[in-house]
Each structure stands twice: as structure tokens, then as C-alpha cells.
Amino acid sequence: MTGLVLKDIRKSYGAVDVIHGIDLDIKQGEFIVFVGPSGCGKSTLLRMIAGLEQITGGDMLIDGERVNDVPPSKRGIAMVFQSYALYPHMTVYDNMAFGMRIAGESKEEIDRRVRAAADILQLTTYLDRLPKALSGGQRQRVAIGRAICRNPKVFLFDEPLSNLDAALRVATRIEIAKLNEQMADTTMIYVTHDQVEAMTLADRIVVLSAGRIEQVGAPLELYERPANLFVARFIGSPAMNVIPAKITSAGAATALELTGGRTVSVDIATAASEVGKSASFGVRPEDLQISTGDDYLFAGTVSIVEALGEVTLLYIEGLVPGEPIIAKIPGILDVKRGDTIRFTADRAKLHLFNAAGQSYRAL
Amino acid sequence: MTGLVLKDIRKSYGAVDVIHGIDLDIKQGEFIVFVGPSGCGKSTLLRMIAGLEQITGGDMLIDGERVNDVPPSKRGIAMVFQSYALYPHMTVYDNMAFGMRIAGESKEEIDRRVRAAADILQLTTYLDRLPKALSGGQRQRVAIGRAICRNPKVFLFDEPLSNLDAALRVATRIEIAKLNEQMADTTMIYVTHDQVEAMTLADRIVVLSAGRIEQVGAPLELYERPANLFVARFIGSPAMNVIPAKITSAGAATALELTGGRTVSVDIATAASEVGKSASFGVRPEDLQISTGDDYLFAGTVSIVEALGEVTLLYIEGLVPGEPIIAKIPGILDVKRGDTIRFTADRAKLHLFNAAGQSYRAL
Amino acid sequence: ADLKFKPGEDAKFNWQSFEDFKKGHDLKGQTLTIFGPWRGEDETLFRAVFAYFSEATGVEVKYSSSENYEQQIVIDTQAGSPPDVAILPQPGLIADLASKGYLTPLGDETQKWLLDNYAAGQSWVDLSTFKGKDGNAALYAFPYKIDVKSLVWYVPENFEDAGYEVPKTMEDLKALTEKIVADGGTPWCIGLGSGGATGWPATDWVEDLMLRTQSPETYDKWVKNEIPFNDAAVVGAIDEFGWFAKNDKFVDGGAAAVASTDFRDSPKGLFASPPKCYLHHQASFIPSFFPEGTVVGEDADFFYMPPYASKPELGNPVLGAGTLAMITRDTPASRAFIEFLKTPIAHEVWMAQSSFLTPFKGANKEAYANGPMKKQGEILLDSTTFRFDGSDLMPGKIGAGAFWTGMIDFVGGKSAPDVAEGIQKAWDAIK
């Protein structure tokens, strides 16, 4: 059983505290995705798991055994570095074969695995090149290839797909998913900024912020029931629209008065003590629909129309000063800048957070 | 007038031809996005425009003047490098200020602009750090900040947002869009793998493949009327579903027989001579709807369900062997693996390509 | 081994001594390492000499030399891996080796041999006697191969052409100097330059003049610093040198050129046309720096640096230098080698090859390779006093330091008493 347990893990660089105490249990074979804003400590955490970074405080256990001082090569890991870290003097082939050669695999086995990986990553024609003669995306693929060639107990990926094009990204993502399926015993920890990757790959997502865990949960759980405003805004793209509000009546359903004056009722239970307190009302852009009737959540003036083909993004000014409300409407719309539009939404998909940013639903 | 004209631009590294003759007219103030598979030559093209890479063949004109041999500093450009290329010995502040110092800007002006850029990019607290003490995303932001601090005639961005988290990516994208608006005279050339970025930012998108231009056009044009199969599949994510078909009757509308036997009629005109030829029928995942009636395009068995929250992706096996058809349905669906589902689609949104991959619509 | 002159063939060699020596010494299978100062041409000549030693004894001789032989011998002896026999030109260094106990005394018998067989034997014995580690004086070295320094070189045809005579007294030499100037010529070429050793040719001048103005005893006291360096006697000799060197009219290039002209270049002025000078004071080795093809005795010649007629009591002093052989590791072979040096043949073989002088009366003068050599040999044999180069006898810091520097300062303009005082100060500092 290759469980991974982090107990109050901390890290500081000199006086700068970067990780403030992370507690996490990862079961063997689980696929964990770390997400969080840039600089929140994802890479650092990953590097600590790999054993590349000294752990300043706390315990890290693998199989119940404390590994704080175990060197990387003994932890049975493979890692894709955010900055590739290719061996500049070796060809792509040798880069991928290096780990296996060290492990003393047979020549045929090495060749087989390298070619298989190169095939998946469309690197076959580049096997004889040096890293410097590769494009950014190709380098990144080599870095991924190097990791998947090996047979580790724990896979660590640090933004492995960030320089790949959409098609390749989808393909590689699927390959990683397959890998995960094939190697049911292998734990995978994956850092990404891509919502789709996070949502599709993860068994559980860990949302980090400034060196702390904000929420851990299955992808849809995070999407549907974010524990707080941070997670709510972080998961989903464009981010959830948040409108300051005041609670006007509590109960099984709560009534709110939004800034701007409209009153809204949401299906979230609140305590009576909350009445009169200020809160944040949230609704995801994709949950908004254009309303033609009088029964609408709010209305606003379109300031920007972004037609992506598949969907159209409308930026609505006038509700929260300086922060447009975004609506994501399927298809290509015939909306122009300056039009005033009314929006409505499924009541079940509305969110409400208290002044501290905690979701009322989770309370 | 800062127009940029590429005439049959070619590049080879030794014997390897990387760019095979690019012809492109870029008007002053235009926002051009280069997209294309990893390794197709986007960075190379950008670097040739910057003057960092010798042009092997063809002419590059800026303002009608041949600049093949003009050094980078004389071309009035700013560039964000794919590999960041930060000055490792300078703090973030100095990295950003360097170009302006060179240009001899006043101290106050420099400070103002650096702080403004740092503000936008949320780098203010890191201004005194050296690059090595930054996370990947922070480094990337510094690279962007460095470029936007300057006031060039041409902006070159090579995947500037690839390591940023979703929120920051949206924010920075909007900043770049604003920048583009403010500096109406500044030409911007932007390489990205992100569909959303490409669609939202571009005046025109240039789709490259293996060193050749596949199509140039406004974002929606590419989305709605891809010139060929390559562009059709490249734009949009997940990619357009393509099903081999045979043309059974031609005319203002064309009738097809798909592999698997279903007959489909599309609103695309074909010549009578095409009858009997094999063709490719295309439909975008997001254009597919679940049909409950008998009037459906095709049906299939669900092999994977990916619930992203906002949408659900269904992978349908059984139509094209080895290649699932993907459907993107809004919301969270109650579909399980193994379910058989029928799909329909708006006839106007169907695509048809001939055996050579050219769109019949564009012919 | 290849012997240069076949034993028994040329009557000018004393082959009997060779045969006798051969009979007395059979050391087949032994080896002898010799460390000497000779390199290049000299080395070849010396090899020809010890070939006879090998032939006679069967000893295999390994000769080596080094550019930094001074340093090398110090290192080798200190480290306990000395050669068997060392041959060095520096009595000062030998004294030091003796005092540290690295040398083997050569014994009374050798001392007596020197007294009997070398011209001015006592001078040689004195020179070769040093205090050992135990504090007792003993003969530690054997002088072999001498250079005469009291020579003045000139071009006979130029003399002839100008009608000059070879001077017989110092007074004549000075008169000749002035006469040449009066005729519109420049009498002397003097060059003190020698890289790091710049200045040493001037010390030879001073020593030569010292021997011509003072008694040998004073000279001895001087080199031992028993009289101070700034004693009037010494200052006088320095000023004598100044008479020649510090007069712009007397020296080629003027006094300023003296210090910086390389000693190897300066004799070339004799051969210029028109001649840059007529006279050059230098030791017997200098012909190797004459232009190629110069025949000594014809194209160039020398005369004995004459004594003052006004000081007949000083006789014919000769200043010289030379190398001394010593045993640094006492083995039968090294003993035998010293014995070998006592045979006439050891001297004659080298004499016959040129550039070798010996005060050994038993060596046949006729063996000298040419007239000039013979003439130098005669100067040596005729000398009433022989004195070794004083600067080599002084401590290194003085003889190869302060004295040189002082001489440069002197020709550079400093006064003789000032210079002498400075040198004495340096001497005091190392006591």
C-alpha cells in the first residue's frame, strides 16, 4: 500500500514562509490534482514530495514510513518538471532512456518503452535531436516521456501540458488518464492550471492558496459546492460572478438584496441570526441564461461581446462597479455592445457566501 | 504606417526545413494570433520577425522597407519569450526596468510604468526578488511585464500565459486586450495554444501547420468556415468530429452515406461530379444535441463520461473505429457508460470536406 | 666509449699518466653521477674528458646539469639525494655545503698535491679550504678548469692601422685610452647587462683593479669583509673603474649605456666598421660572443690587463674564476674521479679541445688547442698571485646582489663612497 501522508508539512526559504502546514492523505492509486494561483506553493509541495526540497517542518509518510530524509531515488517516484530540466547533452532518446539505464533495464526493454512513449507523444521523428533543437512543446513532451517511461510508485507532474496545443493536450491528457487506469496502483499527483485537465483527470482536487489548503474534494463537488469564495471563484472559467448582497430574510430559502437593488431568493438555508448581515451572492457565467420575460435575476448593459464560436461571452457592466458580470451563452449570439440584457438562472445553481467567504451551503 | 509584410519567408536549420514559405500581410495595429500544432514553426516565425533568427529565404518588410538584415534593436519590437529569458542577475524590478533604462527614460517614468505593470500582473510583492526565487508562473509574469513596460511598435508574445492559473490568465488576457485597445497603432503578434485566447484576442488568426499557413482569417470565420479539415479539427476543443462518408447525391444540398450506414443531408452545395466520391463529414462536439426523437444524425454507445461541471463530454464509440465521437452537452447529465444515445445537430452547422481535406463550402 | 684522442697516438698527451691511472683503478660496474655547471658546448667537451675516466675504470658516468644548478644542488643535498660528485663555480655555495656537512674532505694528500703541482698552489689550497660542520677547516674541493679574467680584448689590425701598441703597464693603458679619444675614437666597450645578473662585469673590473692597487692580503680581507667595503682601498678601486666607465668619451654610448648594454653584445663594438671601440675587458670565455667566424689570435686578440708600473711590489696578479669539484657522496668511484683529476691527461684532453685553462704544471702546455689558449695558460702560470673572483667569494647576498646593484648605481651616477657604504650596510644586515 503506497499511501502518501502529509502531516503539517511546512516550508520556508529563509524568512519567507511558503507552505504553512499542509495535511493531506493520499491513497494508493489515487489521482490527485493540485490547483491554485500561481506562486501558491504547488511546485514546492511537489518538490518536497519528490525529496528535492528539504522539508522545514512536519512529517511526510510513504507506506506509513517517515521519508523526510529519504533521498529522491529511494522514493520510487518519477517527475515531470515545470521547467523541463532536460539533459542538454543527450538526445531525446537518451533523455528518456536515462532513468531506465540507471535502473539497469535491458536494452530491448528500454528501446521498447522509449519508442512507445515517443509514439504516444509524437516524438518519434525527434528521437535523435538534442533538446536545443526542439520547440517548446516538444521539450515539454520529452519531459513527460521521460517520466512515463519509468515505472514508479508515484508520478509527479508539474504542469506537464502547458506548452502543448489543444489537440495534443487532449491526446496526452487521455494518455495520462489511460496510464492511470493501467497502473491502478500508481499514485499520481498532478499540478495544472487547466480546469479541464483538473476536472477530467482528478479523483480528488486539492485547491491551494498561499501555502494552505482551501478545499479538497472530487471535481464535481468542488464545482457544485465550493466551500468558500476562493474555491468558488477559482474553479470554473470564467470565474463565478460574485455580487455583494445583504440578507433580508433567512430560513430554508434565503432572500437577498443585491447591490443595485434587485431582490433575489435562493434555495439555501440560513440561520435567522444572519438576517441583515452582508453576504456574497454567486452565480457561474455558464449558469446564466438570457431572459426574455420579466422574471429575471438582474439586468445589465453589455460592454464586451466575445464570440468564441461554440459560446459567446457577454461582459455586463453596471452591477458591481469596476467588475463586470460575465455570462457564457452557448452558440453565436446576435448581441451588440450597449444592449441591455436581462439574465435569469436556475435557482439550484446559485451560491451564497457569508462575509468571511464561507459558503452557507457548507456550513 | 507600421505594416508588416512577409514574402515567401523560409527558414531551415541546416538540412531541416522548418518554415516553407510564408506569405502574410499584417496591417498596422492589427492583433494577429499564430496557432498551430507544437513544433509547426510558430516560435521560429516570431523570432524571425524579431530579428533573432536569420531569415533563410524571402523578404520581410516593415513599413515597406526590407528589414531582413536590420538588427532587432532597430525594429522597434518587444517580445515575451516562450522560455522567459529573464536576466538571472537582476531583480524583478530591474528586469522590467532594463529596457526603459536603456532607452533613457526618466527615473520616475520607469518607476511608474514598472509599478503599473507589476500591479496588473500581481507582482508588486516580488519586485525585489531574483528570478530564481520565483515560481514558474511568476517568472512568466515578469517576462510579460518586461514587454508591456516598453512602448514598441510591434509586440511579440510567445505563449505568454501558458503557466498561469485560470483567473490570472483571464485577467492578463483582458489586460492585453486593453493594451491593444489603448495602443491602437501597435501591431501585436501572439502565439498561443489556448483557443479562448486566440478567439478572444485576435483580429485575425493564422493557422500554421508544419511550416505552412493553412488558413488566415477572423476567429469566427475560422470556426464557422474552416477552409480545410486541418483547420476544422485544430480550431475548437474538443476537436470537430469527423466521420468518413460517401457522397450519394449532389446539388444545393448534398446527401451522404456515413460509415456505419446512416444517411445525412447537409446544406452545402456540391457539383454533380462529386457524386460517389468519398468525403469527410464534420460536426463539432458542441453542436451535437441529444435527440429524443427519431430524427437523429447518428447514434452510439457512451464509452466515457467526463463531467466538467459546466458541460459534460460524452465519448461515443462505434461509429469510427478507434476514434470516439465526442459530444459536448451543457450542464451535468445523468448519462452512464454504456448508454446508447442518439444525436442530432443544426443542419447549418454541419461541415463537409472532400477527399483532399478541402471544405466544400470554401470551394 | 668513444675516445676523442686515441691513447698513445699523439705525443703531446701524457698517455703514461692515463695508463698508470688505469692500472690503479678497476671499478667496473659502478656508476658515478656528476652534477656540473656545463651545458651546451662545454658539456660535450667535458663528456669527452670523463670518457677517459670511464675507459680507465669501467665506471659508468652519468653527467647532468641544470639551468638552476645553484638551486638544484641545494635541493638535492638537502633532500638527501645528492650526486656523487658536484662541480660548482661558486666557492660561497661550496662553503655553505661544507658547513652543513654535505661534503667529504679530500684529505691532506690532495692538499699537498695541489701545493706541489698547481702554480700559485697556496692560493688554490686557500681557495678550496672550507670550514666543515665540525668547525674545522679542511680541503673540500678540487679546482679544475680555470677562467682568466684579467684580459683585455682588442682587434690587432685596428691597432696596427691606428698605430697603437699593446700597453705593458696600467699607466700605458690609461695613456692609450686618452690617445684614442684624442684621435677621435672611443676606447672602451663596457656592458654590464646580464638580465637578472646585471652588474657582474663591473665587479670583475673592480676586483682586477683592486689587485692592481692593493696587496692580495687586503683583497682577501675585503672579500671576507675584514675590512669594510667602504674602506678607502676599496673606494679607490671603484673610483679607478669609474675613471674608465664614467667618462662619456671613454665608453661607447657614453656612461649611461654601460649599465644597460648586454655584456654579450658589448664586445661586438670591437668589430664594427668603423670600430665603436678598441678595447674590451672581459674573461677568457668571451670569444663565443664574437661575430661568427672571428678567429682569436688573428681577427681578435687579448693582452694581460697590465699592473701599475708604480706598484712593482704587487707583481703580476691574476684574477680568475673556475670550477671546483667536490665529493658529495663518498664512494670509491667519486674518490677515483678526484684522483683522475690529478692526472695530466684529465687536463690535457680538455686543453686540446679549447676553452680550458689549468694551473697544473704537469699538464703539457703544448696540448693547448691554439695559440691564444696557450697564451692564457701562460698568463696563469706566470701569475705571482692568483685570486678568485671576489664577488663569488662573498656571500651571495653581497657578491650576487648588493655588489652588482651598487655597481649599477655607481655607473648611474652615485659616488663611490656612497655606493661602498650602501654595500657595507647590506653586508652588515646579513651578519
Add this chain to the structure above:
Amino acid sequence: MIATSRSPLIIVVHLSVLLLVALWTLPTAGLLISSLRDKDQLAVSGWWTALSTSSQNLTGRAASPDAQVEKDGKFVITGNLIEGGTSKVSAFGVRPMQPTAFEVGTTADIGDGQTLTVNEDGSYEIVSPTRMEGTRGQRIFYTASVPPRFTLDNYREVLNAEGIGASFINSLTVAIPATIIPILVAAFCAYALAWMPFPGRAILIAVIVGLLVVPLQMSLIPLLKLYNGVGAFFGVPAKTYVGIWLAHMGFGLPLAVYLLRNYMAGLPREIMESARVDGASDFDIFVKIILPLSFPALASFAIFQFLWTWNDLLVAMVFLGTGNNELVLTGRLVNLLGSRGGNWEILTASAFITIIVPLIVFFSLQRYLVRGLLAGSVKGG
């Protein structure tokens, strides 16, 4: 490569490099030209004049009276002052103080009724009414314009010297292992100091810096004592190749470790980390990653270490001995110079002969001082 036009700047670059190169090579050029001149000219005219025709006062000697022939009742000696040259005589004389007394081609009265004629091509004729006496010929001073004259004699002399080939091999036997061994040893040490954490690392580095300053001369005596001791103990000679290799290694190590450590410390950390994650041990990392990536530094140091060992005389003399069989090239050449070190012409030639091997080494290793060895490995600052 960055696209650049022929900007004025690049011309400035060319010119300044040219100037620096000229400054740096001028002295050496002087030596080179000097080595091709004959030794008498070295001391009388500057080397730069060797390239041009110069007017010189020369001394010649007519053939000796033995060569006279009787012609029309007069005794005549003829000959040529200039053998095989292309010099042109412009004036001549018979007295050293008046070397240019007569125009060329004129007939000069040289006393005793004898006359001398010297022609422009150097041919002369002495005519005497009576039979000439003596064994030596008449000196003739003449002024001639001498075209540049070069000779390879100096080189010939050096190259023909006995034992030079053996010395060459000796030098290589010393220099090659004395270059390779310290590089290996130093590289391992440098890696440990750069990338392997252990207590006292900084101090050790400083000590090594400090050891750079230990004067070689201080070490010779204690070391030779040690060698003698070891040699005696094992019954082997004290002076062996192994001994001198080790000595060169010892003296070269501080610099090697210092240079290499500095270089290795600058390699990107991520590469090492990635190898570590790949399961590589320190030894693997060193051999497979660090060594190949440190090539520029290894090559630079190799150049220097080779130079020093090749040009060294002192250490070889002390630790290898000065016998004929073990004499290194420098020693052999120095011995050629003779006891008083005066033979400049040999010095100049031998300086150029010894320089060739180090220059070959430099040239062949220079291509390892390559650009962009690390390109493509990591991204970021």
C-alpha cells in the same frame, strides 16, 4: 545567431581585436623573425628591419696572398666579398676609421703602390706591382645594401641536437598523464565541493584557495625527502614518472579544483535534480551529467595544466632527474644554450619549437569551449 547588418559597431570590433592582437603578437613576432635571422645581425639591427633592405657597414677580407696570380708583371688577387648574396656595394675603404672612403667602382690607392677596386656586385681586384706577403688577406670595409636574409639554421641546429626526440617523448610522457590525472581527481573533488552537502564545505573551498599561493619552491625539499624515504623503503628509485605525475598533480590541483568547482556550481540545479529523481546516484550524476556538461571548464584547465607541465623545468629536474634518459624537452633545450645562456638564436628557435605542441593542444581543445551547452535544458530565469 542574431540578425545583424554590417553595423559600424562590428567594424569597430574588428578593428579593436586587430589592434589587441597586434599588440599581443608584436613581441612574439619579433621573436619569430629573430629566430630566422642569423645571430650576428640580431645584436646590431632591430628585427623589424630584417624585412627590408638595409644599408650596412660590413667588413670583408680579401683572399690571402697565396691566391695571387701574376698578370702582366703585376700581382693580382681577385674575388668577391659577397658570397651568393644579392647585396649591392655602394662604397668601400681599407681603414676601419674610413670605411666609406671610396666610391664603388673607383680604384683606390692602398699604399705600397697597391690598388684596390671594388665593384657594385662585390667583386674586387687588388693589383700590386710586387709580390704580396703575409698569410692574411687585406681587410676591406664596405657599405652594402643587404636584402632581407633569413636562415633556418637555428631551427636546424635545435632539431638536430642529440636526444631531442627522446626528450620529446619524455616530455609527453610527463605532460599527458600529468594533465589527465589531475583533471579526473580534481573533477571528482570539485563535484563533491559543488553539489554534495557535507559539513565544512565552505572552509575546505577556502583552504584550497589558500593553497593556491603556496610557493612551489617551498615544497621541493620536503617532498624530495619524502620521495627518497619512500623510494628507499620500497627499494624503488625515488625519481620516477609516477613521482613527477603526482607532483604535477599536487601543484596543479588547487587551481583545477577551484576552477572546476566554480563552473560546476553554476550548472542548473534542475538537471541534477531530474537525474536524482531518475534514480541516478552521485557517481552516475557526476559521470553522465556533470562531466559532459563541464567540458568547457575541463578543456580550459587541460590547456593550462598541459602548458605548465610541458614548459616546466624545475619540477622535472627535481623529481625526474637530469640524466640523459629522463631529460625533458625544456631541459634539453636549455642545455643547448650553453653555460652562459648567451645563444639567443637557439633560444628563439627553441621557443618556437616548444610552443607548437601547446598550441596544438589549445587549438584542438578550443572547440570544446562551446556555446550553448546548456541550451534547451531548463526554462526560466
Add this chain to the structure above:
Amino acid sequence: MQQLLFAIFTMVGGVLACVVYFFGTNWLLDKIFPSKGLTGPQASKNLRITNAIRPWLFMAPALLALGIYLVYPVFESVRLSLHDRTGQQFVGLSNFRWMLGDSEFRQSIFNNFLWLLVVPALSTFFGLVIAALTDRIWWGNIAKTLIFMPMAISFVGAAVIWKFVYDYRSEGSEQIGILNAIVVAMGGQPEAWMTIPFWNNFFLMVILIWIQTGFAMVILSAALRGIPEETIEAAVIDGANGFQIFFKIMVPQIWGTIAVVWTTITILVLKVFDIVLAMTNGQWQTQVLANLMFDWMFRGGGDFGRGASIAVVIMILVIPIMIWNIRNATREMER
């Protein structure tokens, strides 16, 4: 032929022995404390042990050699400096007392400081400039080779070269030293350069600069080529010109190496003696410490006490550089 075979045999043998050591000991270490294949606490314990031992295995030959060839002589020097000229009699600090009173010593110290100020700075500067400039031109390698040449010339050769440069002939006669020839051609008076006190120090320094620039050039060239090209490209785009790129982008990035070169040449200057020995032997007030030491050590049998005490002074002078290097190294390791 036989000698050649012997030479090749010894060479291969020597190098092989060295290789065998490193491979052998490492193999042995991994054999004694195996970690491959093993798991669990035993493996990580073994690994900890090997990790603690391995640096020392790596360093052992170097440390041993340094110890024997350099550290031991240092102690020997210190011992000798407290003894008399024969090295037998203990005399306490009297050698150092003598030194303080010795005017030649003071002169040497003064000159040495001059050398320390000038030579490392100029050598490094020229080396850097040349390394940078030659990178940009097609005949750069040839230029480099020419500039490197002085390094390759043996010391005797160099001395001859500079004698030819500084040669002095009296006014009126033909100058064969190029410096004087130039001076005369420009209407000046020839000078005996080596004899002009104070300034002659600089003429000697020129020689060392001439030699050492090649050293600086090679090392800095290697360093310059390690600079990531993208940073230079970025600077080019930022509009920096050649000078700005050089001084603001390239130089700071190789600052560490510049410091190393500087340090190395500084230390070399402390040890320099052969130039002085060959050109002036310390006359005309050009004495430097190393030559003074050499003089006392070996001239006329030598005075080991005083020679060693001067050596000790030279070693003391290097201490500030050592401290500076400790600081650099610790700062670097904090990364």
C-alpha cells in the same frame, strides 16, 4: 621505439589506475552498503551512510595530494621560518624581526602591492574584452590563438622576447628594441626602461599582463559561452547595444568566474618571481616578495629561515582572499 612503448604503457597505466580508483571505490561502497533493490529502513539507512561517505571518497585523492604536496610543506615552512639559516636552530621570531627592518623587504611589499593592484585588474579586463570581442567575429579563434600564444611560450622564451622589446642602445646608435625604436622614431630619447625606478615596475608588469591575459581569456571565454543565449536575445530586443549587453547582461552573469580569474591571477602575482628574476633580479628597486624569498632560499647555499619567513608572509597575504572566498561559497550554497 622501446622508449615510446614504455611511455605509452606508463601513460595508460597511470591514467587507468586513477580511473580504477574512482570506479572501484564507488562500486565497493555500493557493495558494502547496498541500497539498490533493497527497500525500507535498511536501504535508506545505507543510503544515508553512503551519502555521508561518498563526498570523501570523491575528494580523497585530491585531499591526499593536496595534503602531501601543499599542506605539509606549509607546515614545514612555518617551522623553518622559526629557525636559523640551516633549519636546525630555533630562533623564535627573529627572522620576522629582521624582515621588518629590512629595506629590501619593505620595497618588495610596496612593489607587490603595485603588482596586485595593476596586474590582476588589467589581465582580467583584457581577457574579458578579448573573449567577448572575439566571439563576434569570424576569425575569433585565430585571434584567440594568437593572444593565447604568450601563455604557451616557455618562460625563457618570454624573457628573450621582452629583452628585445626593452633593449636599450645609446642615443645615436641604431635601436634594436622596438620600444626605443618607436620612441626615437617619434623624436624622443631612448631610455633604459628597466632602470627607471618605480616605472620599471610597470614595464615588468606589462610582461605578466601579456602572459596572463591568455589565461583570463580562456576561462572567461568558457564562462561567456555558458550564458543563456536567450537572455542576450532579450537584451537585444530591449534595445541594448553591444556595450550595454556586455556590461549589464554578460558581465554580471559571469561575475563569479571573473572573481575566480581575478583571484587566481592575484595569487599568481603573489608568487611571481621568474619575470623579475630574469629581467632585473630585483635591481633598480623592482624586488618583489617571491623573488626575495627565492633569493634567500637558494642563493649561495640559502638561508632557509629567512626564505621561509618571507614565504609565510606571502601566505598570510592571501588570507583576505580566502575569507572572501568562504563568504562567496557559503552565499552560493544557500541557493
